[in-house]
Amino acid sequence: xxxxxxxxxxxxxxxxxxxxxxxxxxxxxxxxxxxxxxxxxxxxxxxxxxxxxxxxxxxxxxxxxxxxxxxxxxxxxxxxxxxxxxxxxxxxxxxxxxxxxxxxxxxxxxxxxxxxxxxxxxxxxxxxxxxxxxxxxxxxxxxxxxxxx
Amino acid sequence: xxxxxxxxxxxxxxxxxxxxxxxxxxxxxxxxxxxxxxxxxxxxxxxxxxxxxxxxxxxxxxxxxxxxxxxxxxxxxxxxxxxxxxxxxxxxxxxxxxxxxxxxxxxxxxxxxxxxxxxxxxxxxxxxxxxxxxxxxxxxxxxxxxxxx
Amino acid sequence: xxxxxxxxxxxxxxxxxxxxxxxxxxxxxxxxxxxxxxxxxxxxxxxxxxxxxxxxxxxxxxxxxxxxxxxxxxxxxxxxxxxxxxxxxxxxxxxxxxxxxxxxxxxxxxxxxxxxxxxxxxxxxxxxxxxxxxxxxxxxxxxxxxxxx
Amino acid sequence: xxxxxxxxxxxxxxxxxxxxxxxxxxxxxxxxxxxxxxxxxxxxxxxxxxxxxxxxxxxxxxxxxxxxxxxxxxxxxxxxxxxxxxxxxxxxxxxxxxxxxxxxxxxxxxxxxxxxxxxxxxxxxxxxxxxxxxxxxxxxxxxxxxxxx
Amino acid sequence: xxxxxxxxxxxxxxxxxxxxxxxxxxxxxxxxxxxxxxxxxxxxxxxxxxxxxxxxxxxxxxxxxxxxxxxxxxxxxxxxxxxxxxxxxxxxxxxxxxxxxxxxxxxxxxxxxxxxxxxxxxxxxxxxxxxxxxxxxxxxxxxxxxxxx
Amino acid sequence: xxxxxxxxxxxxxxxxxxxxxxxxxxxxxxxxxxxxxxxxxxxxxxxxxxxxxxxxxxxxxxxxxxxxxxxxxxxxxxxxxxxxxxxxxxxxxxxxxxxxxxxxxxxxxxxxxxxxxxxxxxxxxxxxxxxxxxxxxxxxxxxxxxxxx
Numbered sequence: 032x033x034x035x036x037x038x039x040x041x042x043x044x045x046x047x048x049x050x051x052x053x054x055x056x057x058x059x060x061x062x063x064x065x066x067x068x069x070x071x072x073x074x075x076x077x078x079x080x081x082x083x084x085x086x087x088x089x090x091x092x093x094x095x096x097x098x099x100x101x102x103x104x105x106x107x108x109x110x111x112x113x114x115x116x117x118x119x120x121x122x123x124x125x126x127x128x129x130x131x132x133x134x135x136x137x138x139x140x141x142x143x144x145x146x147x148x149x150x151x152x153x154x155x156x157x158x159x160x161x162x163x164x165x166x167x168x169x170x171x172x173x174x175x176x177x178x179x180x
Numbered sequence: 181x182x183x184x185x186x187x188x189x190x191x192x193x194x195x196x197x198x199x200x201x202x203x204x205x206x207x208x209x210x211x212x213x214x215x216x217x218x219x220x221x222x223x224x225x226x227x228x229x230x231x232x233x234x235x236x237x238x239x240x241x242x243x244x245x246x247x248x249x250x251x252x253x254x255x256x257x258x259x260x261x262x263x264x265x266x267x268x269x270x271x272x273x274x275x276x277x278x279x280x281x282x283x284x285x286x287x288x289x290x291x292x293x294x295x296x297x298x299x300x301x302x303x304x305x306x307x308x309x310x311x312x313x314x315x316x317x318x319x320x321x322x323x324x325x326x327x328x329x
Numbered sequence: 330x331x332x333x334x335x336x337x338x339x340x341x342x343x344x345x346x347x348x349x350x351x352x353x354x355x356x357x358x359x360x361x362x363x364x365x366x367x368x369x370x371x372x373x374x375x376x377x378x379x380x381x382x383x384x385x386x387x388x389x390x391x392x393x394x395x396x397x398x399x400x401x402x403x404x405x406x407x408x409x410x411x412x413x414x415x416x417x418x419x420x421x422x423x424x425x426x427x428x429x430x431x432x433x434x435x436x437x438x439x440x441x442x443x444x445x446x447x448x449x450x451x452x453x454x455x456x457x458x459x460x461x462x463x464x465x466x467x468x469x470x471x472x473x474x475x476x477x478x
Numbered sequence: 479x480x481x482x483x484x485x486x487x488x489x490x491x492x493x494x495x496x497x498x499x500x501x502x503x504x505x506x507x508x509x510x511x512x513x514x515x516x517x518x519x520x521x522x523x524x525x526x527x528x529x530x531x532x533x534x535x536x537x538x539x540x541x542x543x544x545x546x547x548x549x550x551x552x553x554x555x556x557x558x559x560x561x562x563x564x565x566x567x568x569x570x571x572x573x574x575x576x577x578x579x580x581x582x583x584x585x586x587x588x589x590x591x592x593x594x595x596x597x598x599x600x601x602x603x604x605x606x607x608x609x610x611x612x613x614x615x616x617x618x619x620x621x622x623x624x625x626x627x
Numbered sequence: 628x629x630x631x632x633x634x635x636x637x638x639x640x641x642x643x644x645x646x647x648x649x650x651x652x653x654x655x656x657x658x659x660x661x662x663x664x665x666x667x668x669x670x671x672x673x674x675x676x677x678x679x680x681x682x683x684x685x686x687x688x689x690x691x692x693x694x695x696x697x698x699x700x701x702x703x704x705x706x707x708x709x710x711x712x713x714x715x716x717x718x719x720x721x722x723x724x725x726x727x728x729x730x731x732x733x734x735x736x737x738x739x740x741x742x743x744x745x746x747x748x749x750x751x752x753x754x755x756x757x758x759x760x761x762x763x764x765x766x767x768x769x770x771x772x773x774x775x776x
Numbered sequence: 777x778x779x780x781x782x783x784x785x786x787x788x789x790x791x792x793x794x795x796x797x798x799x800x801x802x803x804x805x806x807x808x809x810x811x812x813x814x815x816x817x818x819x820x821x822x823x824x825x826x827x828x829x830x831x832x833x834x835x836x837x838x839x840x841x842x843x844x845x846x847x848x849x850x851x852x853x854x855x856x857x858x859x860x861x862x863x864x865x866x867x868x869x870x871x872x873x874x875x876x877x878x879x880x881x882x883x884x885x886x887x888x889x890x891x892x893x894x895x896x897x898x899x900x901x902x903x904x905x906x907x908x909x910x911x912x913x914x915x916x917x918x919x920x921x922x923x924x925x
């Protein structure tokens with residue numbers, strides 16, 4: 032029996048994944064000039080790209096029997112299916128249906144990943160478990176966090 | 181006199197340490213098959229290992245005289261005594277008494293480090309100072325945070 | 330129209346900058362012996378130095394039109410003007426007026442950067458936008474966060 | 479006078495730059511099926527992208543007067559003009575004339591960067607100075623070096 | 628046709644992999660005291676562990692048709708089969724037959740990985756291709772390179 | 777007996793250390809204007825500073841008995857004594873006698889570290905062992921290697 036887990040312990044577990052994608056920051060409702068003004072070289076016609084590094088954090092009470100918050104193999108499978116399959120080696124503006132009406136900034140991407148994962152986590156029959164945060168590093172210098180607020 | 185510290189300022193100070201340890205994820209109350217199902221290759225008989233990277237965060241009001249939250253030399257000595265001495269170059273299942281009845285997952289390890297440091301910080305005669313967070317990176321891709329909740 | 334942004338979304342955007350500076354931890358109100366006792370080799374006469382890595386985090390609601398929290402070009406210009414120009418390639422004790430009466434610890438530096446940026450952000454005419462956190466890594470092992478508390 | 483530099487000292491100086499670009503691995507001389515076989519998801523129609531990290535290394539004898547191998551401000555300007563301006567925020571297949579007839583793999587990119595910089599360094603009137611190596615990290619896991627052989 | 632590859636270009640391609648393993652530094656031909664003297668806490672009875680980071684570098688002439696030195700999917704499969712399967716989540720002293728008579732230092736491990744991969748590369752029918760270097764980081768502070776000399 | 781070491785194996789072992797120091801790039805034999813022209817803001821009067829990261833590489837034949845190239849405890853002690861004690865928490869221009877007549881660029885520093893360590897390694901009674909390389913990262917973007925040429 033695990034004495035350390037006799038009282039409930041709330042932990043935050045983060046898993047880091049990476050996907051490589053192209054995007055173009057361009058709002059079709061604005062003029063070409065406005066787009067250059069707002070997005071600069073990020074609005075170049077054919078797009079550019081990034082190695083997106085994503086930290087997914089879930090939280091909840093540690094399971095007394097396994098010592099895990101959540102089965103890591105299951106989390107990996109979810110992230111593979113929901114994130115890697117949708118975004119990896121894609122051009123975000125062309126290949127991701129949810130982003131077609133959007134300007135695919137890192138802010139918008141963080142919100143989209145949250146919405147996808149939130150929905151998926153809801154279906155897991157574990158009342159203690161919740162998605163806590165999606166953090167995306169677009170480069171080593173820029174990051175966006177979304178916590179569902 | 182330090183004008184910047186005339187009003188109390190609450191800061192969070194983090195110190196990163198590393199220890200290299202072996203562990204085996206195996207619950208003796210489960211069957212061999214269940215263990216493989218839950219822990220996969222992490223349940224291999226002799227164990228495997230990690231370079232555990234640990235961020236310890238304390239918080240409180242900056243001291244007007246020193247400009248420090250807490251004497252870093254003292255913090256280093258505490259972490260050396262309480263963490264490095266207990267866990268570095270050890271096999272967590274065999275060499276750490278507190279983990280003998282446990283499955284030494286990163287979640288459990290984060291909780292144990294918190295309990296050890298919480299107790300130790302309590303004995304420091306400084307009402308402003310508190311342990312804020314223990315964060316453990318098991319690999320570059322997996323991390324667990326515990327904040328005492 | 331961006332469906333994802335139809336309801337307001339609060340995000341946290343971080344930008345990482347670096348400045349290289351010298352400092353000396355020495356309190357002129359204390360004796361030489363006290364200084365060595367408190368600051369050790371950090372009190373060496375001519376100072377030593379660091380590559381200070383700074384994460385600035387702002388938060389607020391994502392703009393529906395641009396998909397940005399805040400114009401990154403403007404943020405870059407602010408950080409260049411307020412942080413890089415003041416601190417990069419400087420000796421903090423000699424070259425930064427605000428630090429002359431202080432011991433320039435990382436804690437004090439985090440508070441000063443907050444005060445400078447808070448003031449500057451106030452003048453931006455955007456009620457949704459706020460400075461959230463200043464985090465400074467003095468080395469890869471030591472970091473201080475200040476959130477304005 | 480600098481005693482340490484009385485005898486000639488050959489050093490290797492590296493400068494790291496980053497550019498964010500999209501690319502598609504696709505050879506128009508092959509069939510669609512062959513392309514998928516060779517390049518897998520890297521052959522997706524609109525391309526994907528990376529944060530390309532590039533280490534440029536030059537070598538030669540340290541200058542006795544300045545203590546530098548080469549004026550860093552000049553090196554920065556060269557890399558800005560020759561690399562950043564050509565490749566940053568571009569789609570390599572569409573926007574870079576030299577790559578139009580090529581499959582823009584990291585190997586080919588390393589060779590192209592070498593050829594561009596080699597030519598440029600030749601024009602610098604310093605017989606001691608030479609380009610030594612171009613190293614490109616496409617992701618944290620894949621890197622290619624070219625030394626002009 | 629790729630003009631850049633009209634003359635043969637020799638490149639070095641590196642792939643980084645990680646495995647998590649336990650080991651104990653202990654030479655059964657020495658006394659207990661000698662072992663402690665030589666290996667210190669690395670000789671602890673049950674072993675400790677590391678996240679071993681391995682850079683495998685191969686070299687040769689870039690292929691004119693593909694723009695690759697070597698098919699990355701094939702390289703990944705080789706490293707999975709020869710390295711990950713043998714070493715990941717293992718206790719090096721107990722689970723790796725080739726290391727049973729050895730003290731599994733990082734030096735010895737680098738030599739073993741070289742021997743395994745050298746043999747395997749030999750069987751690839753490509754006279755241009757060669758294994759160039761095995762580099763192992765045991766921690767962020769210690770690394771060993773072996774080049775077959 | 778260690779079969780893997782029956783034939784001599786030449787390995788390269790690297791150890792990473794860090795020291796935090798201040799410096800000023802200023803050549804007293806030049807005018808103030810020339811100094812600003814050559815060194816820009818690096819010539820600021822009181823200096824600035826860096827977290828210098830240093831990779832020391834030694835090479836030679838692996839010892840059959842220990843499986844080590846060289847006793848790591850001894851290497852650590854040498855680096856502590858020769859590098860950390862001389863350079864850590866120092867102002868290079870004021871506190872390091874060997875640099876008083878020099879402009880302490882990273883190039884000059886790499887040469888000095890080589891000279892110090894070369895001399896020291898010579899005194900070790902092991903004909904197989906040699907210093908191979910000193911590499912200094914001044915920032916994450918600039919590095920200098922010296923190999924004794």
